Amino acid sequence: MSIKIYKDQAANSIFIEDANGAQFVNSLQASVPSTTVTITDLARQIDIVSNADHTDFVDENDDPYTGTATDVCNQLNAIFQSAGTPTTDTPTITSPLVINSVQGSIINYELTSTFGVGYEWDLSSVPGLTTVDGNVRKLVGGSGLASGTYNIPVKAINYNGEDSQTIVLNVSNPPFANTKSIRLNQNDWLGANAGILQNVLGRSGNGSGSSDAWTISFYFKAGTSSNSNQTIFFFGGASVTNDNHIRIRYRGNSTTNRNISFQYGSTFNNLTLTTPVGSVQSGVWNHYLISYDGGTTGAASGSINDYYSRFKIFINGTQVTTTNTNNNFGNTSALNGINLRIGRYSSGNYLRNNCYIDEFAIWDSDESANISNIYNGGVPLDLSSLSTSPVHWWRMGDGDTYPFLQDSGTANNCIFVMNNMTAADIVNDVP
DSSP states (O other): OOEEEEEETTTTEEEEEETTEEEEEOSEEEEOSSSSEEEEETTTTEEEEEEEOGGGEEOTTSOBOOSOHHHHHHHHHHHHHHHOOSSSOOOEEOSOSEEEEETTOOEEEEOOEESOOEEEEOOTTSTTEEEETTEEEEEEEOTTOOSEEEEEEEEEEETTEEEEEEEEEEEEOOOOOOOOEEEEOTTOEEEEOGGGGHHHHOBSSSOOSGGGOEEEEEEEEBOSOOOSOEEEEEEEOSOTTTSOEEEEEEEOSSTTSOEEEEEEEOSSSEEEEEOOTTOSOBTOEEEEEEEEOSOOOBOOGGGHHHHHHTEEEEETTEEOOOEEEEETTBOOSOBOOSEEEESOOSSOOOOOSSEEEEEEEEESSOOGGGHHHHHGGGOOOOGGGSSSOOSEEEOTTTTOBTTEEOBOSSSOOOOEEEESOOGGGEESOOO
């Protein structure tokens, strides 16, 4: 029977494997009582190998130690001496005390020390991280950890003492990538809890200033339908006739009249701003931003231009001149969220013939001054990296699992549900 003995360089410890199993030990000494070899654990004053034939000893490659019993004894003591001494050497952890990882990645870390024999981890704060069977020094897993900083207490121990340290695990967000969007056709729509956005898009009266301000940003690729009432976004009351609401629609009624119409208010009391003729091209991705400064929106005829000026519409980073109309010189009353939809008005007016929406974001502030940073030259970016992050932000496919579209904004609490759609409507067509 062979007795495998060698020095584990990473752990700086002696590895012994025989009929009794495998173990890491230090503080060893080999001797030749007669013609056989004995190995004594000096710290515990016990023999862990007794009177073994010198030809039984092999190294990590299963190559025998050569020579006489005395030669083998000397070879073993040479490695025993370099790995530890009986009473004076305590462990020192030598592996890095900081681990940097990215969310979704597998962590592969090995703890090393001088003179370490035993190792202990406290992994209670890092679910999904575990040690490897047969090698307690090796740590793997952690792909499910959220971004953040985790502290992991660890010890290296031998018979003379221990070294206690804290390993700091930093899990960062993965690099930003925009790979998905949502495709909508007739009867397809997204719905969410409007009440969650009440403090963002709603108001209690006729605009109290910056506290009522908001910004809506999104990428839109129009389909081929000539329908003039294709709803991109709707937020507001149950009755579109009597209740106030925000509506953004695509008017695709002809190749020369395709544009965006924004309505604020009810059917009978509203402001409507419409982008120039031909400002939307079928089959082309464009970025749109609509902002509201939170000011008053009605209802004196002499102030109608002030009411219009509360809103700005940008296409591809540039503010456009709008055609403005009104009913009863605007709206002075509260706006309460009962319905929140993408792709549907109160009961119809769907997007049609392969329309696409991506990177839909809402701020609770007027971000029109930051349009260049949000538009980013037409390249979608990580909106959380901006000086003011959106309160709500739907990636429209990236990181989502059908039928739920997660909220990546700072509030992180409003989930859209895909209605009359399939997983195939999460597509790879992006700006």
